[in-house]
Amino acid sequence: MAKKLTPRSQDFSQWYNQLIQEADLAEHSPVKGCMVIKPYGYAIWEQMQSTLDKMFKETGHVNAYFPLFIPKSFLSKEAQHVEGFAKECAVVTHYRLKNSPDNKGVVIDPEAKLEEELIIRPTSETIIWSTYKNWVQSYRDLPLLINQWANVVRWEMRTRIFLRTAEFLWQEGHTAHATQEEAIQETLKMLDVYFTFAEQYMALPVIKGVKTQNERFAGAVETYCIEAIMQDGKALQAGTSHFLGQNFPKAFDVKFLTKENKWEYAWATSWGVSTRLVGALIMAHSDDEGLILPPQLAPYQVVIIPIHKSEQEYQKVTQQCEAIAQELKKVNIRYKIDARKEHTPGWKYAEYELKGVPLRIAIGPRDVENNTIEIARRDTKTKQVISTDNLIHIIQNLLQDVQDSIYQKALHFRNSMTTRVDNFKDFESVLNDKGGFIEAHWDGTTETELKIKELTKATIRCIPLDSPQEEGRCVYSGKKSTQRVLFALNY
């Protein structure tokens, strides 16, 4: 092996950065915090997109597109919201450039100053609710179930490729409902969609929970989330779903007439996941040899590599590769044949391991004669020679097996990295020595939460939805508590 990644155990973030570079996922752009998503990285995002998009549509949502630019004044209509985002907004002030007087470039044309500055959306609640105002008049117009795929900009001080970039891609759902109950149901329904997507497609075990007041989305009444643990023991928020109450409808005056002919404000939700999920996928499953992708999201589920010496062998072997590919195609398995002559098979093995392709098929002259193939799993690095009889069935099973076993592996890891703690000394030592999720009692106050954060850098990732009621004492203050919450260091 010529190329070696820095081992995870030695330097996790260096491993992460190198993996992204070597697997050809993304690279930095000249602007701080921005990334170029390269074709292979984007292909993973496209898999996520198409899966989620289908799930959104199955739950009754439709796509639309709202503009990138938001009038500055819109942002300030919801008090909490502006406070949350003001510090990280990019602002457009002019609409024209001109040649500089010394002819050495371009300068902003001072004549072309905008009357009202435009914010580049950090999220679209304001522009969307200002639009919904015109769309909602009667209870018959509700619910409004709209999603958009878009880019947003948040001017981050400290960036990390995929996990926190200044510009990122995401989807944001924005729904309007006639009743509070329906909006809450929608919020939870979409949380479930994210949960299913994470668990079944990303093979990523996640905890459903609700955010504390302190961690809540600016402008939300309640923020729900799914939280995952990464291989270095840090938590990552993988998706959020907000019940927005009537905050935005009131700020933007979105009212409707009920059956009883009375005016009421609509009830709102919003929910989103972003390209951050690509980072989550990398950090959850991959190893020191490279990426490990769950078959459900891998751009190629199977790579086929012909092995040959003479031209005659090449013809024979690639013909067999093509025949098998046709079978894969029939059952919608995503595949790639790499018949390039400029690289040896060994080189290609290493390459596709780096890129995390779940299954690798190698076919050589001996295989053609014997009607066999060699098939190797990326996750376990095991390989076997099997007959081409019943091949598709075996591959389908293997793909399912890889999907299941990387999920199980991640689940075992999370379980082993979840520690129940009942005093602050243990809290600190577990956090320092081991990391991961800490289940502990908390007295419910922001004051205690902030104090713990100040002392340990750990935050409350969520109050798990399925966490049982249990009498206890706050791990920090010793005050009474009825439920454990999840603490962790986080991305």
Next chain:
RNA sequence: CGGGAUGUGGCGCAGCCCGGUAGCGCACUUGCUUGGGGUGCAAGAGGUCGUGGGUUCAAAUCCCGCCAUCCCGACCA
């Protein structure tokens, strides 16, 4: 946005302390060779030394500003 480190061909690095006109490995091109775990040999091509100033006869090298990346902190998906 504060503290620290770094920036030399696509990638990884040496050269900088002690100024004299840029080198190594991988990758790339061509040819032969090899091909079931990153083949081997030979010949080639490729660099505004992040960027803008300054010092100097002369700057990758010394000084200052800026930009970006990485790590730490404050902030945040």
